Amino acid sequence: MKHFPRGPLFASLLASLALTSACTTSSPLSPALSESSSPAIFLLGEVHDNPDGHRRRLEFMRAKVEAGWRPAIAMEQFDRERQADLDRAMARCTDAACVIAAAAPANARWDWPLYTPVIELALQYRLPLVAANLSRADAGKVMREGFAAALDRDTISRFALDRQLPADMFQKQKQAVMDGHCNKLPASMADGLVRAQAARDVWMAKAVEQHAARGVILLAGNGHVRRDVGVPQWLPPQQRGGVRSIGYVEELKAEPAGMYDDMIAITPHARPDPCAKL
16 A cells, blocks of 8 residues: 555555545454454554554554464565565564665665564564565556556456456445545546555455464555455455454544454644645
């Protein structure tokens, strides 16, 4: 949800979609989520630039790990083609800066200091990091040319990407894209962005499924972890019952039921009005 092609319109997509996803009703984290017997798959959202959200999410992760859980950590911040680089870095590096230098996309716009504590946690406890995202270039190909431009034939067949996306999912994702662009985005362009978002969700779901047996945490934007349209929709039915989706949200307002399993209220982060650039 962060790496669409360059240009003013696309540069604003990330922050605006994150803001859209973050505007949800808050509820306290249920006691079950603090227990060691809680689900083996956690999808933990974020507003990408919000320090309080990153801090609170890290506290949750650290508590789980210090209690003895040893999950894989799948991260939106690393592109799939960098997995070998990431594996080598985790084997030889002693700090997060080394890992980021070795495996982060050269043109990434992530605020890496916010993710450094997660990488340090993984190094400390020897937790595998998983590169869970499509690159900006691949997402752009999907947006312009369709799923076959960046996804292999087996993935397209398995996830029925050679057919139209489910109508309800498509409409909700399109509305999120339009809202995230202050309703100034041409509808035809929104369709391509929905495809790119779906492609990313599919690839993240594949990463989650691959590591589900040992337990896995996915770190991604709130839009990706939405239960109604995001990664959970692409997981095998037999795994969905073991998934817990948690949105870390800034604003307290009503949202449709079923967006997340739990929502954590976080302190809003001051930022320029994203609509002012459109």
